Each structure stands twice: as C-alpha cells, then as structure tokens.
Amino acid sequence: MQVSAGLGEWMKKLLLLFLLLTPNSEALEISNFKSGYACTDNETFGWICHETKDIYITGQSKCVYDGKEKPCTWHGFQFDYKSNKGEEIFCDYVTSTRINHGNPNEVLGYDDKGSYSFTLEKKEGSFYNPQYFIFSLADSEEQILRSKTECKVDNKVIFKFEHRYHFPTQN
Numbered sequence: 001m002q003v004s005a006g007l008g009e010w011m012k013k014l015l016l017l018f019l020l021l022t023p024n025s026e027a028l029e030i031s032n033f034k035s036g037y038a039c040t041d042n043e044t045f046g047w048i049c050h051e052t053k054d055i056y057i058t059g060q061s062k063c064v065y066d067g068k069e070k071p072c073t074w075h076g077f078q079f080d081y082k083s084n085k086g087e088e089i090f091c092d093y094v095t096s097t098r099i100n101h102g103n104p105n106e107v108l109g110y111d112d113k114g115s116y117s118f119t120l121e122k123k124e125g126s127f128y129n130p131q132y133f134i135f136s137l138a139d140s141e142e143q144i145l146r147s148k149t150e151c152k153v154d155n156k157v158i159f160k161f162e163h164r165y166h167f168p169t170q171n
Contacts, residue, residue: 028083028153035077035161038130048078056166059135064104071135082124089151090117096146143167
C-alpha cells in the first residue's frame with residue numbers, strides 16, 4: 001500500500017510539472033497572414049488584394065505625407081488572430097538603403113532601419129495595416145529597395161515578411 005501512496009504523490013508532481021510546461025493559453029495565434037498590395041472599395045477600410053513580395057511604386061493613389069497630398073502606392077499586411085487578451089506587437093524593419101520615414105503629419109527621420117508598434121484591442125479578429133511609399137523616380141537604372149520586417153510579442157517573433165520596392169527610372 002505504501003508503494004501506491006508514493007506513486008500518487010509522484011503523479012501529482014508530474015501533473016503539476018506538465019501544467020507548468022504547457023504553453024500559455026493566452027498566447028497569440030496568428031493565421032491567414034498576407035502582405036502585398038493594399039486595395040479599398042471606398043466603403044471598407046481595405047485589405048491586401050494581391051499578395052506579393054514585389055511592390056512596384058506607380059504613384060496611382062493619393063496619400064498625405066508630411067502634411068501634403070502626394071502620389072503614392074499602397075501596400076501593407078493583414079492577418080487573423082486569437083488571444084485571451086489584447087497584445088502589443090513591436091515591429092522592427094531594415095532597408096537596403098536609407099529612406100525618409102514619416103506619416104501624414106511629419107517626416108520622422110532618414111535611416112535604413114526603424115520600428116513601430118500596434119495593439120490588438122480585441123481577443124480575436126482581423127488586423128489590417130495599410131502603409132504607403134511616396135512616388136519618386138530613381139536617378140539611373142531601376143532602383144529596388146529591399147525591406148525586411150520582423151514583428152514580436154514578448155520578444156518572440158510572431159511573423160516576418162520581406163518586400164522589394166521597385167521605383168521607376170527617369171529615362
């Protein structure tokens with residue numbers, strides 16, 4: 001009988017260890033991730049309509065950058081998510097050359113890297129992040145700007161993506 005009592009205590013400890021090592025049920029789950037060209041139908045906020053790594057900067061849309069309306073090309077990313085709480089996501093990116101970083105209100109800097117963050121307010125849903133590049137011409141042969149983005153929660157990578165931005169040339 002003492003053997004089974006000792007075995008019962010051992011099983012309790014094993015169960016406790018298993019529960020401690022089980023992944024947190026509050027962990028963020030990402031599905032249906034897409035990045036590429038962004039579209040809108042003028043009735044909804046928008047979506048990724050063409051998944052691709054290659055973004056050709058055509059200037060066929062209008063964007064407000066540094067307080068001025070300018071020709072631009074929209075792109076971005078979207079995903080579905082589930083979580084037991086709102087999550088703050090931190091994204092870092094690097095580019096193959098230095099670029100102006102900014103938003104509708106101001107120019108934020110000139111660098112080959114940057115970061116941004118956003119919070120998923122709901123426990124589950126869809127998230128869409130529209131971004132844009134202002135139309136500009138390359139000085140010589142077609143210029144390709146490469147960009148790598150990595151996004152994390154609690155210092156753990158939850159998604160990453162790469163884009164190649166193709167700018168037209170003068171001639």
